[in-house]
Amino acid sequence: MSLKVYNSLSRQKEVFEPITAPYVGMYVCGPTVSGESHLGHARPYITFDVLYRYLGHLGYKVRYVRNITDAGHFEEEGREAEDKISQKAVLEKLEPMELVQKYTNLFHWAMARLNNIPPSIEPTATGHIVEQIEMIKKLIADGYAYEVNGSVYFDVEKYNTDFSKQGLPYGMLSGRVLDDQLDTTRELDNQEEKRNRSDFALWKKAPPEHIMRWQSPWGEGFPGWHIECSAMSSKYLGEVFDIHGGGMDLQFPHHECEIAQSTVCNHKTPVKYWLHNNMITINGRKMGKSYNNVIKLSEMFDGTHPLLEQAYHPMTIRFFILQSHYRGTLDFSNEALQASEKALRRLWEAYEWLMKQTPAAKNAVDPVLDSKVQKLVAGFDEFMNDDLNTAKVLANMFELVAIINSVKDKHIPANAIGESSFLQLQQQFKVYIENIFGLTGERQADDGKLDGVLQLLIDIRKEAKARKDFMTSDKIRNELGTLGIQLKDEKDGGVSYSIQ
């Protein structure tokens, strides 16, 4: 049984075979740190974090590279010759790098709360100006780029003509035909600098007011939109690497341009498997700056957004995303998030209980149930291998949760399940929930004082109940409930609690 992933390039699921096993190179388009990350951004980083974890689980040695785009790009080509970052910097009276630092820090904070493992290398665009210039020089030398007035453009027409012969036409990833594109590109200012409308900027001359600028063979300027990813991915992962991930909205033109640049420089297509996650929608519409419908991650975490009925724990968001397949759209709503919150709690509580148990019998008393458990557990790997179907893995987990809770409540005798199945269940739950899905307990670890206080209240309530003083016992239960602490009377007479 081997891992299969959907390759956007071939438009089908393919068996994943690293170029140089056991090493795997994975590049994921990172954030542009000119603003705060929103819910939509969480999806690729969680999706590819799970892939990263899973590849590690399978024994691969993965180098995970995710860039930080801190050299600004145009708001809109030609319309306003100002860098996103510099423009906002003026508004906020900040140094560009101060702004970049601020949003980079915020990004890292959000990633940590979502329990995403930091990438192996997190290169910045500003830290790789030299590499980008070198790459542009090579593109010019090879005849696929040209300079006009201090700016450099990529000659898409020539590229397409030459490389189509090798079966590498421009548009191969997104399924576009260049000839169809020409008519549909909008009329823009500054177009006269380009030979063709589909050409894209590699280097842009910096107008006087532009704060971020670097020396180059073509004068002072800053890198174009797509070159950083090509320069940095080839630097750290080689000319051809295994996986390139990112959001579907980057497929065209960003990833298409990356392919073109790298193909010219290295004479081969740079990526073996292109993986794209779909969008998070809100009322059926993509969450994005242009639609003015974004909910920032910090707002999600503390509930401060008009659309939010409450705060959502980062783990709820992670779980919410894992409940769908990464290639489908996922629609946000309070109802959906609240469902995820409850589901995650149920899963986690069953998991915590499970991990405290030991096998009750060497051989299963109920072979039918025992084999059902085995089958459900075996499904974890099977579904993950099928293009990371985390939704199906979770479905199996919930079927197991029902069994686990039944054992807990003694509806099912503990010895129904044999030792090997039981240990397998425990191990795989742990591996999947914690190591692969990266879920953590919602309850923040404290120094035990809160637990001590609660145990005291639980004892007092127990005593009250024993003497049928339900006024007192209910008061404790209800007041704690108001505080968001729920007491649960267990079948065995014990009492547990969960904190909302």
Added chain:
RNA sequence: GGUCAUGUGGCCGAGUGGUGAGGCACAGGUCUGCAAAACCUUAUACGGCGGUUCGACCCCGUCCAUGACCUCCA
């Protein structure tokens, strides 16, 4: 306009040519001093219309609807 997706029950969301994944909500039940939690059970479904097939939610055609990309965008 071009290209490509999607349309599943109250909500979110998997999936397969042959008695309805899963989660949340809802209803009934068990348990409980009463609740909650947990467990059990039931219910509601595959955009419309054709076609292929013994049989289609799953294949084909068509229509409708929605969305994404074509411009910075996860």
